[in-house]
Amino acid sequence: MLPIYDIEDQVLAAFGGELARVVIEAPTGSGKSTQVPQMLLDAGLAGEGQIVVLQPRRLAARVLANRVAEEREERTGQSVGYEVRFERCVSKSTRIRYITEGVLLRAMLDDPQLSHISVILFDEFHERHLYGDLSLAMVKQLQQSSRADLKVGVMSATLQSELLNDYLAPCVEVKSEGRMFPVEMEYLPKAPRADLWDEAAAVWQDCARQGVEGDVLIFMPGGYEIDRTLRAIENCKESRDWELHALHAELPPERQDAALKSYDRQKVIVSTNVAETSLTIDGVRTVIDAGLARQARFDPNRGFDALTIDKISHASAEQRKGRAGRTAPGRCIRLWTEADHRSRPGTTAPEIKRVDLAEVLLTLHGLGVDDPKSFDWVEPPLEKSLNRAEHLLSDLGAIAGQQAGSGLTPVGEKMLKFPVHPRFSRMLIEAGQRKCVQPVAIIAALCQGRPLMIRKVDKRVVERRDDVLGEEDLSDFFRELRAFEYVRNKKFHVPMCRELGIHIATARQVERLAVRLVRQADSAGLTIQDTSVSEADIRKCILVGFADQVARCKDGGTLRCDLVHRRRGEIERGSLVRDATFVVAAEITEVEKSKGDLDVLLRRLTAIDSSWLKEIFPDECVVEDQMVFDEFTKRIEAKSVTVFRQLIIEHSGVVDPDPSRAAQLLAEQVIAGKLKLKHWIEAVDQWIVRLNCLAEWYPEAELAPIDAEAKQSLMEQICYGAFSYKQIRERKVMPVVKSWLSEPQQALIDQMVPERYRTPDGRNLKLRYQVGKPPVLAAKIQNLYGMEQHPTLVNRSVPVVLEILAPNFRPIQVTQDLPNFWKDTYHKIKPELARRYPKHEWR
Ligand code: ADP
Ligand code: MG
Numbered sequence: 001m002l003p004i005y006d007i008e009d010q011v012l013a014a015f016g017g018e019l020a021r022v023v024i025e026a027p028t029g030s031g032k033s034t035q036v037p038q039m040l041l042d043a044g045l046a047g048e049g050q051i052v053v054l055q056p057r058r059l060a061a062r063v064l065a066n067r068v069a070e071e072r073e074e075r076t077g078q079s080v081g082y083e084v085r086f087e088r089c090v091s092k093s094t095r096i097r098y099i100t101e102g103v104l105l106r107a108m109l110d111d112p113q114l115s116h117i118s119v120i121l122f123d124e125f126h127e128r129h130l131y132g133d134l135s136l137a138m139v140k141q142l143q144q145s146s147r148a149d150l151k152v153g154v155m156s157a158t159l160q161s162e163l164l165n166d167y168l169a170p171c172v173e174v175k176s177e178g179r180m181f182p183v184e185m186e187y188l189p190k191a192p193r194a195d196l197w198d199e200a201a202a203v204w205q206d207c208a209r210q211g212v213e214g215d216v217l218i219f220m221p222g223g224y225e226i227d228r229t230l231r232a233i234e235n236c237k238e239s240r241d242w243e244l245h246a247l248h249a250e251l252p253p254e255r256q257d258a259a260l261k262s263y264d265r266q267k268v269i270v271s272t273n274v275a276e277t278s279l280t281i282d283g284v285r286t287v288i289d290a291g292l293a294r295q296a297r298f299d300p301n302r303g304f305d306a307l308t309i310d311k312i313s314h315a316s317a318e319q320r321k322g323r324a325g326r327t328a329p330g331r332c333i334r335l336w337t338e339a340d341h342r343s344r345p346g347t348t349a350p351e352i353k354r355v356d357l358a359e360v361l362l363t364l365h366g367l368g369v370d371d372p373k374s375f376d377w378v379e380p381p382l383e384k385s386l387n388r389a390e391h392l393l394s395d396l397g398a399i400a401g402q403q404a405g406s407g408l409t410p411v412g413e414k415m416l417k418f419p420v421h422p423r424f425s426r427m428l429i430e431a432g433q434r435k436c437v438q439p440v441a442i443i444a445a446l447c448q449g450r451p452l453m454i455r456k457v458d459k460r461v462v463e464r465r466d467d468v469l470g471e472e473d474l475s476d477f478f479r480e481l482r483a484f485e486y487v488r489n490k491k492f493h494v495p496m497c498r499e500l501g502i503h504i505a506t507a508r509q510v511e512r513l514a515v516r517l518v519r520q521a522d523s524a525g526l527t528i529q530d531t532s533v534s535e536a537d538i539r540k541c542i543l544v545g546f547a548d549q550v551a552r553c554k555d556g557g558t559l560r561c562d563l564v565h566r567r568r569g570e571i572e573r574g575s576l577v578r579d580a581t582f583v584v585a586a587e588i589t590e591v592e593k594s595k596g597d598l599d600v601l602l603r604r605l606t607a608i609d610s611s612w613l614k615e616i617f618p619d620e621c622v623v624e625d626q627m628v629f630d631e632f633t634k635r636i637e638a639k640s641v642t643v644f645r646q647l648i649i650e651h652s653g654v655v656d657p658d659p660s661r662a663a664q665l666l667a668e669q670v671i672a673g674k675l676k677l678k679h680w681i682e683a684v685d686q687w688i689v690r691l692n693c694l695a696e697w698y699p700e701a702e703l704a705p706i707d708a709e710a711k712q713s714l715m716e717q718i719c720y721g722a723f724s725y726k727q728i729r730e731r732k733v734m735p736v737v738k739s740w741l742s743e744p745q746q747a748l749i750d751q752m753v754p755e756r757y758r759t760p761d762g763r764n765l766k767l768r769y770q771v772g773k774p775p776v777l778a779a780k781i782q783n784l785y786g787m788e789q790h791p792t793l794v795n796r797s798v799p800v801v802l803e804i805l806a807p808n809f810r811p812i813q814v815t816q817d818l819p820n821f822w823k824d825t826y827h828k829i830k831p832e833l834a835r836r837y838p839k840h841e842w843r
Helices: 003-016 032-042 058-071 101-110 130-144 161-168 196-210 223-234 237-241 253-260 314-322 338-342 358-366 383-395 410-415 422-434 437-448 459-469 476-489 494-499 504-523 535-545 610-616 659-671 682-697 708-719 734-738 743-752 818-823 825-836
Strands: 021-025 050-055 080-084 087-089 096-100 117-122 151-156 172-175 183-187 215-219 243-247 267-271 284-289 292-299 304-311 330-334 550-553 560-563 568-571 582-594 597-608 621-630 635-644 647-654 756-758 764-770 773-780 801-805 811-815
Touching: 003 021, 003 032, 003 172, 021 161, 032 050, 032 058, 032 096, 032 117, 032 151, 050 058, 050 101, 058 080, 058 087, 058 096, 058 253, 096 101, 101 130, 101 358, 117 130, 130 151, 130 161, 130 358, 151 161, 183 314, 196 215, 196 223, 196 237, 196 284, 223 243, 223 267, 243 253, 284 314, 314 330, 358 383, 358 410, 358 422, 383 422, 410 422, 422 437, 422 504, 422 535, 437 476, 437 504, 437 535, 459 476, 476 494, 476 504, 476 535, 476 597, 494 504, 535 582, 535 597, 535 610, 550 568, 550 647, 560 597, 560 647, 568 582, 597 610, 610 635, 610 647, 621 647, 621 659, 635 659, 659 708, 682 734, 682 743, 682 764, 708 734, 801 818, 811 818, 811 825, 818 825
Parallel strands: 021 151, 021 172, 050 096, 050 117, 080 096, 117 151, 183 330, 215 267, 215 284, 243 267, 284 330, 568 597, 773 801
Antiparallel strands: 080 087, 292 304, 550 560, 550 582, 560 568, 582 597, 621 635, 635 647, 756 764, 764 773, 801 811
16 A cells, blocks of 8 residues: 555545645655545545646646546546646546646636635645746635635645745645665766766666666656667667666657556666656666756846756755665666765755746736735745846836736737747737748747757858858848758758758757647637738847847947947847847847956847837837937037937937036036036135035034035036036136035134134144044144144134144144143154254244
8 A cells, every 4th residue: 555545544634624734745656646636536525626736747747647547447538637738638527637837827817716626736846846836826825815715735755844834834744754765875986978878878787787676767857868878778788678768758648658667577767857756667776867957047148048957956866866765675876976966956946046937927917916026925036037027028018017016918918828938929929910920930939949050060061051041131030940941841851951050959849849839829819821921020020029139239330239228238240130220139148247347249130120119119119308418529419319218219300408407417527527627626625525524523503515416416506508518617616616505604614614724923724624534734843833722623622633744844743632742742852853954943
């Protein structure tokens, strides 16, 4: 009997409770995924409703449904069914439904109450996929509001139980230890030199020669690596006695099922991490782990997610190892070194911390969550990613603005119908209107994977490309499109692809994806037939998908350009788009040159016409007067311009500058030190410093200091009415600055913090003021004869710092206690000084 039945009573009691929130933790193979839904159904806990089991992986949803249907001696789709993104197998009588995480949210768009559902089980929650997190948050919200009767369970082999217990409190936790046999662990002694698939095959060959018992499970990051591994194994003669199987999501279902069956011969399964915890394969005694996984993460170059191959975490490696010890003691060989292992992370970051949130935010808006920042996330995303996603949705026209609370626009509503990144749903919707869905679907597909055209190719291939595909173009995509059509017409013939340096696997992937996108467009009700497609229409579709990356190229053969939202960039050499003033870039790379200094490179360009911006985004093209200070003519230039998201797209003439705005611009130039006023002399600055010092030393006078803002405003007063440097150069300064104070206040300044100090010998010595420091008076000894008291300012409250100088103006002492100087130091130094400077008076 499966271990889960040891805790059946607890499980049923927990789900039978008042507010059913249950966390189930049990090792892989215990029977969570296949048995818990059946237990609940058979105990009548689902009432008349459905039990929905959320799976992070499509493959697992289908396999589990088949298995459970088989256990109930039925066909899949009767009482047990499944539904994944592009496929569903359910009927009216379906009671247990295995679905992928995105499907639930889509269901909520149609039926926010989820009225047919009684129980929702989140399986494999430790994987922490974005949609899993989000679905749990939405379901919690629903259970707290109108569906208190909804029963919610979260299941996993390893849970972050602290996080979940907090998040779901009050909840019941049920645990099973399960059974686990010891697994012997081995690392490679040194980093592998061969390709990983050859390494894995060699390790497997050793095992086969040694005559291991049971089946062998090999983990590889993806379909390609799995194929290579199987080919390498096939080349070993030992493979003749073995069953060889691949297991990953891209395979046809029959082959996936074949991998899970048991045979009377020993079997090798080469799998992605779907076999890590999602699916249990009975009979495995040896695990060979390449230690890598394909993961989605935000790719800042493309502005959406890319799949990267990453080293797996300790937690993942531990799970994979466990697959060898389910039925008997086993062995796990890790294809990396112990030193490498120590450098790996403990756990994998949840998706919400690493992927693009645009698609998910669109769905959230669709569900009525218009302020994602205050949403009750399982773990909140980074604010930066949230802002980026909101910004993009607003630029794509899916939401009305970026303020909290902005809901979906009609276009946004339509975009919800496409389970793809919002850039591409936006493009497809536009394509539907312009009747060019087919080519736009290919372009969208081209954006997703590896580049179709290999970047580094020799001169021969470049020439051949230019011959076959053309050199100059209005969009870099057009050439990719032609390249794709070329290979498709040649039936993906390998040598022909090679001649043009085209990635054949990518081309096939593009084909599959494009077909899928067209199908989605069709089911979303778009016109997918296109008769005569215009290139301009395709370019307009590209524009709407990347409307946040529109740029205006500078004149004069430079590659520099201005982008919307006041960014600046440079066009990467090698684009086929030449001499276009306006372009839209499908890829933007930011390279940090030095601290804070970014190189922004634009790639995959499409030429656009500025009139299209006005046609497609009429509300965002605004006419405004712009004024600049021309550094060359040193004059204020005012123009009326049309701007699209802060990028000037059209100059429509010279206008009269607004005098206060002109004064403001001139004042900024003066304050920045770029223009000098003849009468802004040191005395002016000193007067301001004196005022600011007095304001601090003598708060009773309630003087308003002149801070940066006040200085700007005074400067604007000085510059008012002028439109060029020439007109302000000789303007009076001091009277305006002094007008900051009333006349009695001005007199107070002269009295309390005078410019000069009168010494007993009748000289007026200059005082030095600095904000935050005491005033300083530098005086020769001879100036000070007769001064008994230490000099002070501001009604004796602020002592002056005296720099006492010798006759050669060298400082002898700095003091705030003159009487003490006379009494002490002076007598000691006087004889020597008198000898050196006999011509001076020495008292
Ligand atoms: P858990 O979800 O706890 O990892 P499962 O419910 O998936 O466990 O599986 C429980 C047991 O059922 C497995 O140990 C295995 O013996 C059996 N089993 C599950 N799915 C299949 C399948 N597709 N083919 C054969 N056996 C299966
Ligand atoms: Mg499971």
